[in-house]
Amino acid sequence: MNFHLRLWKQKSAADKGEFIKIHATEIPSECSFLEMLDIVNNRLTREGKEPVSFASDCREGICGTCHMVINGVPQGPGRGAACQVYMRKFENGQTITVEPFRVGAFPIVKDLVVNRSAYDRIIRSGGFISEHTGGAPDASTTLIPKPVADSAMDAAACIGCGACAAACPNSSPMLFVGAKVTHLGLLPQGQSERKSRARNMVRTMQEEGFGNCSNYYACEAVCPANVPASVIAMLNREYIRGEVSKTVGAID
Numbered sequence: 001m002n003f004h005l006r007l008w009k010q011k012s013a014a015d016k017g018e019f020i021k022i023h024a025t026e027i028p029s030e031c032s033f034l035e036m037l038d039i040v041n042n043r044l045t046r047e048g049k050e051p052v053s054f055a056s057d058c059r060e061g062i063c064g065t066c067h068m069v070i071n072g073v074p075q076g077p078g079r080g081a082a083c084q085v086y087m088r089k090f091e092n093g094q095t096i097t098v099e100p101f102r103v104g105a106f107p108i109v110k111d112l113v114v115n116r117s118a119y120d121r122i123i124r125s126g127g128f129i130s131e132h133t134g135g136a137p138d139a140s141t142t143l144i145p146k147p148v149a150d151s152a153m154d155a156a157a158c159i160g161c162g163a164c165a166a167a168c169p170n171s172s173p174m175l176f177v178g179a180k181v182t183h184l185g186l187l188p189q190g191q192s193e194r195k196s197r198a199r200n201m202v203r204t205m206q207e208e209g210f211g212n213c214s215n216y217y218a219c220e221a222v223c224p225a226n227v228p229a230s231v232i233a234m235l236n237r238e239y240i241r242g243e244v245s246k247t248v249g250a251i252d
Contacts, residue, residue: 064161
């Protein structure tokens with residue numbers, strides 16, 4: 001298969017980027033999108049040209065590192081990470097536009113690579129539990145109803161890739177934050193920080209320059225982990241609960 005690529009090239013955050021046109025030729029249909037970029041970069045290297053920088057790690061749709069926008073869709077067509085997009089999804093001879101996430105809180109490092117450390121800072125502000133380390137306790141010692149466990153696992157599936165913020169017109173990461181708050185808020189192990197978790201994580205989210213949710217549901221549409229938008233409702237409830245408990249505590 002052959003493709004016409006419009007790839008974003010940018011040396012650093014301080015430089016002005018631009019789209020360049022590259023031909024991807026003799027690409028096997030069973031190649032993943034990242035493998036196709038590898039083939040293109042190998043050819044560029046042989047020709048003495050600079051390869052296109054992009055981030056990747058597991059290539060199994062788990063780590064969320066392959067953050068890029070393919071033909072206007074964060075993480076590309078389908079409901080998986082960019083590393084799970086296969087070239088057979090495209091038409092032979094098709095023009096494919098590839099660019100980095102366009103989120104102010106994710107500064108471009110180079111080409112298709114963005115810095116998503118803002119998500120790490122949101123996690124550090126409240127996405128943790130105060131549990132002693134050590135051997136895992138027997139599962140039967142903490143009984144959790146199956147519906148609650150299922151909902152917590154659905155939220156825990158979030159891989160923190162940033163596609164939700166990239167898809168949102170407001171650059172809102174509330175699907176990501178909601179997933180973390182829901183996951184920990186439903187389980188007994190996460191109750192210690194429950195009153196402050198949502199409040200702290202939302203505050204950090206705003207300090208990082210992200211926007212708030214306006215119910216576009218674009219985040220849910222592109223999430224590679226299929227995290228439901230209902231976690232945002234849970235986040236809003238937990239945030240209000242945290243604010244009320246803080247106010248009551250101050251009065252007491």
